[in-house]
Each structure stands twice: as C-alpha cells, then as structure tokens.
Amino acid sequence: MANLTLEHVTKRYEDVTAVDDMNLDIDDGEFICLVGPSGCGKSTTMETIAGLTKPTEGTISIGDRDVTTLPPKDRGVAMVFQNIALFPHMDVYENISFGLRLRDYDKEEIDRRVEHATDVVQLEGMLDRMPEEMSGGQRQRVAIARAIVREPDVFLMDEPLANLDAKLRVHMRTELQRLHKELDTTIIYVTHDQAEAMTMSDRIAVIDGGELQQIDPPLVCYNEPANLFVAGFIGSPSMNLLRGRLTANGAETDDFAIDLDVENVPGASAGDDVTIGIRPEDVYPTDTQGAISTPSDPIEVTTDVLEPMGDQIFVYLTFDETDAGAMRGDATGSDQLLMSVDPDRDIEEDESMEVVFDRTKVHLFDDASGDALVHGVEDLTSSGFETRVSETRSGEADE
Amino acid sequence: MATIDGSNDSTGSNDSTEPEGGPLARWTKSVIEDQEKRERLYRALFIVAAGFFLLTTLFPFYWLLVLALTPTSRILTGDWSLPIIGIEFPHPQGFNVYAFVEMFEQVPFHLFMFNSFVLAISTTVIVLAVATLAGYVFGRLDFPGRGVLMLVVLMISYFPPAAFLVPLFDAFLGNAVVVPFLGIELFESPRLVNTPASMVLPFSALFLPLAIFILTTFYSQIPDGLEDAARVEGTTRLGALVRVIMPLSAPGLATAAVLTFITVYNEYFFSSIMALENNPENWSPLLGGILSYQTQYTTEFNLMAAASIVGVLPIVIIVIVAQERIVSGLTAGGLKE
Numbered sequence: 001m002a003n004l005t006l007e008h009v010t011k012r013y014e015d016v017t018a019v020d021d022m023n024l025d026i027d028d029g030e031f032i033c034l035v036g037p038s039g040c041g042k043s044t045t046m047e048t049i050a051g052l053t054k055p056t057e058g059t060i061s062i063g064d065r066d067v068t069t070l071p072p073k074d075r076g077v078a079m080v081f082q083n084i085a086l087f088p089h090m091d092v093y094e095n096i097s098f099g100l101r102l103r104d105y106d107k108e109e110i111d112r113r114v115e116h117a118t119d120v121v122q123l124e125g126m127l128d129r130m131p132e133e134m135s136g137g138q139r140q141r142v143a144i145a146r147a148i149v150r151e152p153d154v155f156l157m158d159e160p161l162a163n164l165d166a167k168l169r170v171h172m173r174t175e176l177q178r179l180h181k182e183l184d185t186t187i188i189y190v191t192h193d194q195a196e197a198m199t200m201s202d203r204i205a206v207i208d209g210g211e212l213q214q215i216d217p218p219l220v221c222y223n224e225p226a227n228l229f230v231a232g233f234i235g236s237p238s239m240n241l242l243r244g245r246l247t248a249n250g251a252e253t254d255d256f257a258i259d260l261d262v263e264n265v266p267g268a269s270a271g272d273d274v275t276i277g278i279r280p281e282d283v284y285p286t287d288t289q290g291a292i293s294t295p296s297d298p299i300e301v302t303t304d305v306l307e308p309m310g311d312q313i314f315v316y317l318t319f320d321e322t323d324a325g326a327m328r329g330d331a332t333g334s335d336q337l338l339m340s341v342d343p344d345r346d347i348e349e350d351e352s353m354e355v356v357f358d359r360t361k362v363h364l365f366d367d368a369s370g371d372a373l374v375h376g377v378e379d380l381t382s383s384g385f386e387t388r389v390s391e392t393r394s395g396e397a398d399e
Numbered sequence: 400m401a402t403i404d405g406s407n408d409s410t411g412s413n414d415s416t417e418p419e420g421g422p423l424a425r426w427t428k429s430v431i432e433d434q435e436k437r438e439r440l441y442r443a444l445f446i447v448a449a450g451f452f453l454l455t456t457l458f459p460f461y462w463l464l465v466l467a468l469t470p471t472s473r474i475l476t477g478d479w480s481l482p483i484i485g486i487e488f489p490h491p492q493g494f495n496v497y498a499f500v501e502m503f504e505q506v507p508f509h510l511f512m513f514n515s516f517v518l519a520i521s522t523t524v525i526v527l528a529v530a531t532l533a534g535y536v537f538g539r540l541d542f543p544g545r546g547v548l549m550l551v552v553l554m555i556s557y558f559p560p561a562a563f564l565v566p567l568f569d570a571f572l573g574n575a576v577v578v579p580f581l582g583i584e585l586f587e588s589p590r591l592v593n594t595p596a597s598m599v600l601p602f603s604a605l606f607l608p609l610a611i612f613i614l615t616t617f618y619s620q621i622p623d624g625l626e627d628a629a630r631v632e633g634t635t636r637l638g639a640l641v642r643v644i645m646p647l648s649a650p651g652l653a654t655a656a657v658l659t660f661i662t663v664y665n666e667y668f669f670s671s672i673m674a675l676e677n678n679p680e681n682w683s684p685l686l687g688g689i690l691s692y693q694t695q696y697t698t699e700f701n702l703m704a705a706a707s708i709v710g711v712l713p714i715v716i717i718v719i720v721a722q723e724r725i726v727s728g729l730t731a732g733g734l735k736e
Contacts, residue, residue: 047627050627050631051630051631052627052630052631071630071635072627072630072631073630073631073632073633073634073635077631078631078632079627079628079631081624081627081628082624083622083624084624085622085624085625085627085628086628087625087628087629087643087647088625088647089643089646089647098629098632098633099632099633102632102633102634102638103633146628146632150632150633156631
C-alpha cells in the first residue's frame with residue numbers, strides 16, 4: 001500500500017503525444033478511475049505506471065520511491081489486463097502463484113496466499129482447471145487473484161470488465177468494490193465506461209488528448225465539470241450544450257435567454273461567446289416547475305423524438321422558429337434540447353410546450369478556452385453567486 | 400397453369416429415363432449428385448495417392464533390407480527372378496542377419512554414429528539458442544530496419560552452401576584470412592579441420608535463417624498481453640521469453656529443432672571435406688562410416704545397406720516422438736485470450 005505520484009509525465013511516440021504533461025497525486029488506498037474516449041492516452045498512462053513503457057519525460061514515484069526507470073517487476077505493482085492475459089499453458093494454481101514462484105517464496109507461504117486470494121474472488125475448488133476450460137467471468141477472477149496474491153502496493157486495472165457481457169460486468173463491478181473495501185489498496189482503474197467510473201471510484205481523472213482535464217470525486221465531476229469536454233463526457237445521456245453569447249442582460253442563444261448579471265461572471269464580459277450547459281434532468285416542463293424554486297424564463301419548444309426508458313422518458317425538443325439555427329447543424333451548439341421527464345407523464349411527439357431550466361443547474365463555459373465559467377446562475381443577478389469556478393481549479397484544468 | 404405443370408412433369412421424366420451425354424458425362428453427373436458415390440470416389444482417390452506415396456518412399460527401404468540380408472557374393476551374381484512367377488524382382492537371396500553384426504566388426508560404425516549425434520545435437524542447441532533471441536527481436540520488437548534485416552537473413556539462407564566451402568576450408572586449415580586483392584590480413588583462424596567446430600560452425604550459420612524465420616512467425620503470434628503480464632508479475636523480458644513465450648511456441652521450437660537435427664545428422668557435403676579422412680577420430684559422420692565399407696578393391700554392399708538401416712533408425716524414432724509432441728503442442732497450446 002502506498003501513494004502514487006506522477007509528475008509531468010509525458011509519452012511521445014514518433015508523431016503523436018500519447019500522454020501530455022500528466023500530473024496525478026493519488027493517495028494511499030484510493031480508488032481512482034482514469035476515464036476518457038478511446039485513444040485518449042489513459043492506457044498509455046497506465047503502461048507508464050506499470051513500467052511497460054518508459055515515459056519520455058517526467059517522474060513516477062510509488063510510496064516515495066522513484067520508480068521511473070525501474071523494470072515492471074521491481075515496482076510493486078500488479079495489473080489486471082483488458083484481455084485477461086492468463087497464461088494458457090498453466091492451470092489456475094500455476095497462474096495465480098506465478099509471481100510468487102518467481103520470487104522464491106516457500107511452498108507453504110504460496111499455498112496460504114493462493115488460498116486466501118481464491119477465497120477473496122470465490123474460486124475455491126478450481127485450482128487445477130486450465131484457463132480454456134473456464135468462463136469469461138471465472139478467468140477474470142483468476143486474473144484478479146493473480147494480482148492480489150502478491151499483495152502489491154498499487155493495483156492497475158486496464159478495462160478489466162470490457163470483455164465481459166453486460167450482466168456479468170455489473171456483477172463484477174460490485175465485486176471489485178467489495179474487493180477494494182476488503183484490501184484497502186490503491187487501485188488505478190482505466191475505463192471508457194463512465195458508469196463504471198461514477199459508481200466505483202473515489203475520484204475520477206478525466207483524460208482527453210493525453211491531457212488531464214479534471215480529477216475530482218465523481219459527483220463533483222458531474223455537478224461542476226471543469227470544462228466543456230468533462231461536461232459532455234460525464235453523464236449519460238450527456239449534458240445539453242447550447243452555443244450562445246453573453247450580453248449586458250445575461251446569456252442568450254438564438255432561441256432563448258437567461259437573465260444574469262454579467263459583471264458577476266468571473267473572467268468574462270458582455271460580448272463573449274459562451275456555451276450554456278444544462279443536464280436533461282434539469283429541464284422541466286412549465287407545468288411541473290413547482291418542483292423547483294429557481295426556474296428560468298419559459299422557452300417555447302416542440303417535442304421531436306421520445307425515448308421511453310422505463311424509469312424515465314427522454315424527450316428530444318426542438319426550439320420553435322429556428323429554421324436558420326437548424327440549418328447550422330453545429331455539433332456542440334446544437335439546436336436540439338434533451339429533457340428527461342417522469343415516465344407516467346402523458347407526452348406525445350410534435351407537441352408544442354414550454355420548458356424551464358433549473359437556474360441553479362445551468363453551467364456557463366467560455367467558448368474560447370472551453371473552461372467552465374460558472375455552475376448555477378441563480379444568484380448572479382444579485383451580489384453573490386452559486387458556485388464560482390475557483391481560480392485554482394481552472395488553473396489545474398489548464399494543465 | 401395445368402399445361403405448364405404437365406410440361407414440367409414430362410421434361411422431368413425425360414431426364415430420368417434418357418440421360419444426356421455419353422457415359423463419362425453420366426458418371427460425372429451421378430458422382431456430383433450422389434453423396435455415397437462421391438465418398439466412394441474420394442476414398443478410392445485417397446487410396447491411390449497414398450499407396451503411390453507409400454510405395455515410392457518405402458521401396459528404397461525394402462531394397463536396403465534385401466541388400467542387407469543377401470550375402471555379398473550373391474548380390475552381384477545371384478538370380479533375382481522370383482520363384483514360380485519368374486519375373487525379376489529384388490527379394491532377399493538368403494537370410495544373412497549376421498551382416499548387422501559384421502558391419503560393427505569391420506568398421507567402428509557406432510563411433511561414426513556418435514559423431515553424427517554430437518554434431519547434430521550441438522548444432523541444434525546453438526541454432527535454437529540464437530534463433531530464439533533473434534526470433535524474439537524480429538517477432539516482438541519494433542525497430543527501424545527490421546524488415547530489411549529480416550530480408551537479409553532470408554537472402555543469406557538462399558546462398559548455395561557450396562559457395563562458402565572453399566574459403567571456409569581454407570580458413571579452417573589454419574591459413575590467415577586475407578581481404579582479396581588488397582592483401583590485408585584480417586585474422587588467423589585456428590586449425591579447425593578434423594574437429595567438430597569446423598562442421599558445427601557452418602551448419603549453425605546455414606540453418607539459422609530457417610529457424611529464425613520459423614520462430615519469428617511463432618513468437619509474433621503470442622499476444623502482447625501475455626508478455627506484459629509476465630513482466631508485471633516479476634520476470635524480465637528474457638524471463639518472459641523463457642517462461643511464457645517459448646512454452647507457448649513449443650510446436651515451432653520442435654519444428655525448428657527437428658528440421659535442424661535431421662539435416663545435420665544426414666549432412667555429408669561439408670563434413671566429408673572438413674573431416675580429412677573417413678576416420679571416427681577425425682569427426683567423420685555417419686555417412687563417412689557407410690563409405691568406409693568401400694575399399695580400393697571391394698565394395699561390401701550388404702554391409703553398407705545394413706549400416707544405412709541402422710543409421711536411419713534414430714531418425715525414425717525421433718520423428719515419431721517429435722510428431723506426437725508437435726501434435727499435442729498444437730492442441731494443448733490453445734492461445735485463447
């Protein structure tokens with residue numbers, strides 16, 4: 001068990017920079033998820049921590065020990081791979097004890113540890129099976145047992161559940177959480193599935209283009225995304241991002257306006273291009289606006305496509321009289337608005353209605369830098385405001 | 400509708416009663432349509448092909464056995480026509496099993512066999528050791544010039560071995576190696592003729608490219624994740640090669656080893672020259688031993704045939720054993736990820 005620090009870690013290949021100046025400070029016993037789209041550099045980050053690739057620049061230390069130049073075997077890390085990577089020519093016992101046998105532990109110690117590990121992952125009585133005789137979930141357990149049997153300082157898990165079917169994945173997710181509680185070891189977990197990241201981790205590190213975008217507890221990433229990328233990536237379905245601009249009276253798009261005092265928005269002034277972000281669950285039809293105390297002005301919309309999910313209905317809305325806007329077809333400044341409503345609500349396609357936003361949940365992002373300006377605009381009309389993006393955090397996000 | 404149905408019926412019955420084409424076309428058609436006939440044809444073809452192959456490969460061995468069992472005097476003068484039928488066909492003229500003892504009395508054939516084994520085993524060990532490292536580098540690492548280097552290795556393997564013979568023989572006699580035309584002396588080789596080194600060195604060089612090629616193919620197929628897993632678990636790259644990649648490439652290793660061993664065991668061209676006389680002390684191999692039954696005035700065909708049979712036996716055993724290994728390796732390997 002140990003903390004893990006990455007300082008200015010950069011990995012450049014001939015023509016691409018896979019990891020760009022990554023700084024991470026991970027506490028002992030923390031469960032950290034590295035999330036990001038495919039090819040964002042999260043797996044490369046993991047490989048540099050494991051020692052499978054050497055960083056071009058920067059230092060990696062595990063428990064106050066600089067391991068940057070150490071080979072993988074001397075780093076005190078164990079890894080669970082996306083493709084499981086059990087040795088096909090060894091049975092379960094040989095697979096789990098591989099690392100211990102290499103380190104010349106005596107037979108009784110190996111047996112004791114293997115027994116404990118198989119106990120933890122519930123694999124009793126399968127020690128003499130070959131990997132090819134096992135199911136995907138069982139193989140994954142063997143891989144996890146192989147990792148925990150060495151009692152490493154840091155666990156690295158590179159999308160360990162990606163190759164399992166959906167049901168097993170949810171099951172293994174809870175198993176991993178239980179495991180973390182039991183072992184209390186630092187775990188670095190790479191995934192592109194933000195549901196896994198949200199449910200399992202103490203903190204989420206969102207990575208894009210090799211750069212760290214934000215590292216915060218899941219709900220902070222969800223409620224106060226540091227920039228446009230995090231806002232769009234965390235949350236499913238993702239946040240509505242509507243392109244607009246700041247005026248003297250507030251923020252407005254081609255279709256609607258939100259009152260606020262621009263003076264109170266830090267680092268922005270009237271005339272700046274901004275993106276207004278609002279999550280689908282923070283959009284309400286006007287007749288249910290009693291549920292919130294801080295509605296925005298009503299916006300006229302027409303329902304387009306309905307997606308009943310069972311526990312809620314996702315409603316795609318188009319703004320009225322926005323033919324010009326619809327033609328623009330902008331990816332981020334969408335002319336569409338997604339709203340989630342109660343499943344019992346009687347709603348039809350092509351229905352005209354009015355919706356309001358919960359003003360405490362409206363986010364403003366600076367278009368030029370992509371950074372968040374403010375989360376919640378309710379109090380911006382008066383002197384104070386809800387959650388201003390602190391200077392330090394926006395500084396971190398820049399890195 | 401009725402007329403159309405009727406005409407269809409009539410053409411159908413015409414087909415069955417009066418088939419078109421000659422007998423060959425009819426037979427071909429029936430084979431294509433009738434599954435049982437088709438299978439019978441395939442079986443017949445298999446028997447013919449396999450029978451021909453077995454006949455051509457096994458007949459020389461039969462002939463060797465005939466020669467070994469027939470006393471020398473009757474090989475050249477005997478009557479080879481078969482009893483009763485009268486056609487001339489090689490068959491044993493007597494049953495002189497003593498030839499298999501006499502061959503060891505006349506020539507120390509076991510020493511020649513020992514030489515061949517030593518040469519073949521040491522070459523195989525050297526080739527496998529070097530080719531494993533080279534195969535790992537070519538198969539699993541990415542570096543500039545890999546393709547060109549691999550091509551060079553393969554190109555060298557296509558050079559005729561005879562091209563190397565004269566300069567090698569010259570060097571192994573202990574003469575200085577000199578750059579042609581310039582006269583610059585590079586180094587002076589120790590006198591290696593009549594030692595195993597003079598044969599093992601060229602053999603290793605000649606058989607390396609093929610082994611490298613085989614192992615490169617096998618090693619490159621081992622998933623990267625397995626090597627990474629082994630390294631994280633506590634091996635070095637070399638350790639991962641020995642503990643994970645090589646066991647999983649057992650069929651490839653066996654193939655390379657068997658090919659190298661058999662070729663060196665059977666080798667004659669280099670060894671007949673590097674061993675200056677057909678003496679076991681000069682590290683003359685198996686074939687040198689077989690030729691020793693030939694003197695200036697006599698050629699003991701029966702003993703040569705007996706020695707050939709004895710010399711082939713180890714190879715037969717190795718192939719049978721290795722074949723089982725290769726097959727079991729192929730089925731147990733199961734590189735599933």
